[in-house]
Amino acid sequence: MALLSFLDRDRTIAPAGFSRWRVPPAALAIHLAIGQAYAFSVFNLPLSTLKGITSRAPGDWALTTIGWIFSVAIVFLGLSAFTFGRWLEQAGPRKAMLASAACFGGGFLVAALGVQLHEFWLVVLGYGVIGGIGLGLGYISPVSTLIKWFPDRPGMATGMAIMGFGGGAMIGSPLAVALMERFRTPTSMGVSETFVVMGIAYFVFMMFGAFTVRLPAPGWAPSLPRGEGALRRAPVAAGGDVHVDRAIRTPQFWLLWAVLCLNVTAGIGVLGQASPMIQEMFPGTIGAGAAAGFVGLLSLANMAGRFAWSSASDHLGRKRTYMIYFALGAVLYASIPATGRAGSVVLFVGFYAVIMSMYGGGFATIPAYLRDEFGTMHVGAIHGRLLTAWSLAGVAGPVLVNYLREYQIGRGVAPRDAYSVTMYLMAALLVLGFAANWFVRPVGAEHHFARGAGRDPVPLRDGRH
Amino acid sequence: MAPGERWKLVAAWLVVGIPAAWGVAQVIAKSMALFR
Numbered sequence: 001m002a003l004l005s006f007l008d009r010d011r012t013i014a015p016a017g018f019s020r021w022r023v024p025p026a027a028l029a030i031h032l033a034i035g036q037a038y039a040f041s042v043f044n045l046p047l048s049t050l051k052g053i054t055s056r057a058p059g060d061w062a063l064t065t066i067g068w069i070f071s072v073a074i075v076f077l078g079l080s081a082f083t084f085g086r087w088l089e090q091a092g093p094r095k096a097m098l099a100s101a102a103c104f105g106g107g108f109l110v111a112a113l114g115v116q117l118h119e120f121w122l123v124v125l126g127y128g129v130i131g132g133i134g135l136g137l138g139y140i141s142p143v144s145t146l147i148k149w150f151p152d153r154p155g156m157a158t159g160m161a162i163m164g165f166g167g168g169a170m171i172g173s174p175l176a177v178a179l180m181e182r183f184r185t186p187t188s189m190g191v192s193e194t195f196v197v198m199g200i201a202y203f204v205f206m207m208f209g210a211f212t213v214r215l216p217a218p219g220w221a222p223s224l225p226r227g228e229g230a231l232r233r234a235p236v237a238a239g240g241d242v243h244v245d246r247a248i249r250t251p252q253f254w255l256l257w258a259v260l261c262l263n264v265t266a267g268i269g270v271l272g273q274a275s276p277m278i279q280e281m282f283p284g285t286i287g288a289g290a291a292a293g294f295v296g297l298l299s300l301a302n303m304a305g306r307f308a309w310s311s312a313s314d315h316l317g318r319k320r321t322y323m324i325y326f327a328l329g330a331v332l333y334a335s336i337p338a339t340g341r342a343g344s345v346v347l348f349v350g351f352y353a354v355i356m357s358m359y360g361g362g363f364a365t366i367p368a369y370l371r372d373e374f375g376t377m378h379v380g381a382i383h384g385r386l387l388t389a390w391s392l393a394g395v396a397g398p399v400l401v402n403y404l405r406e407y408q409i410g411r412g413v414a415p416r417d418a419y420s421v422t423m424y425l426m427a428a429l430l431v432l433g434f435a436a437n438w439f440v441r442p443v444g445a446e447h448h449f450a451r452g453a454g455r456d457p458v459p460l461r462d463g464r465h
Numbered sequence: 466m467a468p469g470e471r472w473k474l475v476a477a478w479l480v481v482g483i484p485a486a487w488g489v490a491q492v493i494a495k496s497m498a499l500f501r
Contacts, residue, residue, distance in 0.1 A: 017467025025477035032485060164481075170488030208480055286499075293499030296492040303489075349499065 009092030014214035020149045020222065022212060027142030027161040029209030030097055033202040034104055034138040035168015037077075040070045040127070042176045046189040050118060053189065061120055069111075069128050071395065076132025078391030081140050085384025086244060088137065089377075093145040093213045100138035101206035107131025108199025115192040138206070139165065139387070143367045144380025145213060151376070152222055154368040155318070159310025162364040166303035172198075240448030241375030247382045250447055252373050255440045257389045259322060260366050262433035264393035266329065266426040267359030269401030273422075274298055274352070280415045281340040281348065294349060298356045305357025310364035318369040319440060325358040326434035333427040337420035363390075373443050400425070 005011060014020075047066050051057040088096035110126025142161045150157035179197055183190030247253050270277070275291040286294070313321035332351045339347040366386065371379050401422055408418040 015467070017470060019466055019470050019474050022470075022474050022477050025481045028481040028485070032481060164485075167485055167488060170492045171484050172488075174488065174491040205484075212477060289498045290501070293496045296496040297499060299492055300489070300496065 007092075007095045007098060009090070009095070009215070012092050012094045012213060012215045013217050014220070016217075018214060020216070023146060023149050023214060024157065024160045026097075026209040026213040027146055028164040029212075030100060030138045030142050030206055031161050031164030032168045032171060033206045033209075034100070034135050035165040036172030036176075036198070036202065037070070037073055037131075037135055038166075038169035039173035039176065040073070042173050043191060046180060046191050047115070047123075050115065050189055050191065053187065059118075065120065069124055072124050072128030073132040073135060074394040075391050076129055077135040077139065078388045078394075080133040080136030081384035081387040082136075083384075084133075084137055085140055085381035086378070088141050088384075089144070089381050092215065093141050094210050096137050096141035097206065097210035097213060100134045100141065101203050101210060103130050103134030104138060104206065105134075105199045105203030107134055108195045108202065112192040112195035112199065115195060136384070136387070140380050140384045142209070142213070143383060144376075145215060147367060147371050147376055147379055148216055150222070153311070153314050154371050155313040155365060156307075156311040158367040159307040159361075159364040162310070162367075163303055163306040163360075165363075166299070166306050166360050170299060170303070240443075240445060241377035242373075242382075242443055242447050243449050244378040244381040244385065246447050246449075247374045247378065247443075248385055250443055252440055252443050253382070253386070255436050256366065256369060256373070257386055258436040259433055259440075260362065260386060261389035261393045262429050262436065263322075263325060263329075263359065263362035264390055265397040265400065266333070266429045266433070267356065267362070267397070268393055269397035269399075270422070270426060271298065271302075271356070271359070272398050273401055273405075277419055278345075278348070281419060282343070282345055283416070285343075285345060294352075297349065297353060301353040301356040302360040305360035306364035309358060309361025310368065313361075313365045313368060318365060318372055319437060321361070321365055322369070322437040323434065325362055326430045326437060329355055329358050330427040330430040330434070333423045333430065336423045340416070340419070373440070375449075377449060 044063055044066050048061055048063050049056055051060045084096075107126045107130035110130055111123045112126070114120065114122030114124075114126055143158050146157040146161055147154050176194055176198065179194040180190045183193035242250070274295050275288075278286050278294050279288070279291050309321060309325070316324075332355050336348065336351055339351060367379065367383050370382050370386065374382050404422055404425060405418050408421060409415060413421075
């Protein structure tokens with residue numbers, strides 16, 4: 001019972017003298033762990049030769065089938081963020097992070113059993129469904145907590161956490177490769193053992209975050225070096241608090257939903273094609289090794305952009321920052337075919353790095369944008385509902401890019417030229433995103449939460465009231 | 466800042482900073498292939 005009460009929201013309130021800079025590491029522990037999901041493809045080939053070991057044998061799973069594991073995980077990320085966002089605001093970050101760690105770590109263990117028994121549905125249930133629920137809970141919980149700790153720099157705070165999600169693959173990928181090499185035998189690919197070790201290791205790492213996270217005490221405010229200057233300088237101050245059920249009935253919510261969906265769709269489809277694309281656009285110049293280096297560079301740009309752009313949005317303003325993402329992104333996408341024709345690898349790589357930095361920045365800046373529009377009261381729950389845009393984009397982006405490419409090649413277009421139309425389509429999606437962002441206006445006062453109406457006890461226990 | 470808070474702060478950042486730095490170093494090493 002004592003352990004359970006330790007998880008309560010009230011027990012996570014920070015004592016006097018607590019440094020708010022201890023909260024970002026707690027958030028990063030969660031996001032660095034769940035960001036492993038981006039590196040799941042490292043298991044694709046080993047999972048496809050579980051029976052044959054050295055080559056595919058009858059009964060081995062096809063690569064297209066294995067691809068469903070990641071897709072299901074991303075869909076359940078969105079669904080769990082949508083479903084449990086409201087609960088986590090009431091339960092507090094510690095309980096939510098514990099649940100996330102249990103689901104994410106436990107999902108690995110169930111998937112390990114699935115690999116051992118060679119039951120595909122069990123792997124999907126473990127990593128895709130249970131692990132995916134852990135992804136959703138773990139994604140929104142630290143973000144909502146950080147926004148409450150950093151009212152003066154919400155963009156920087158959320159950028160730090162979401163940068164962890166981008167960086168998680170950088171740890172997860174080499175860790176998985178090293179573990180599979182360690183456990184590989186002439187009769188086993190070592191995948192199930194790797195899943196067990198990673199499940200336990202990630203659970204422990206995430207528990208560090210769960211045990212060290214804190215909420216600000218009621219009435220707490222940051223002591224700013226120049227009085228309240230930083231808060232007043234913020235280009236977009238937080239408006240009044242809006243209840244989550246009310247928020248999703250405002251046009252601002254759906255415009256921001258479109259903003260996220262279009263930004264992600266434009267990036268995610270091309271990100272998956274990065275390696276073959278650079279090799280086909282520069283035949284004879286870029287080989288498989290250099291292409292892998294290109295993918296690594298894009299990951300770094302994606303991660304750095306999450307922190308840099310989101311921090312910049314505290315000074316530029318959220319709307320203006322998205323204007324830059326969409327306008328500059330559209331111009332760069334439209335220019336990429338020209339870099340291919342000119343044979344300039346440097347320009348091609350540079351343009352792509354900037355595009356990927358803004359793709360990451362789009363993810364990281366959206367929680368602060370939501371806070372500007374809807375206040376901090378239910379920002380976690382509202383963020384959770386907005387992440388359904390990611391689930392849709394995660395499926396639509398790759399399908400759109402792959403279908404368009406196959407269609408063109410089927411009509412006799414050379415593989416190298418087939419990318420040009422894709423780039424122009426991505427630019428068009430970003431122009432649509434620019435328009436959606438253009439129409440975002442501050443939420444009207446009629447939507448603000450009526451305090452003392454007795455409808456929702458959560459905001460009254462929140463640190464800022 | 467409360468007494469001992471500074472050490473807790475340093476320890477917390479090391480717990481997440483060390484694996485993150487290892488991961489970033491791995492990717493930078495791989496990215497170098499692009500420039501060789």
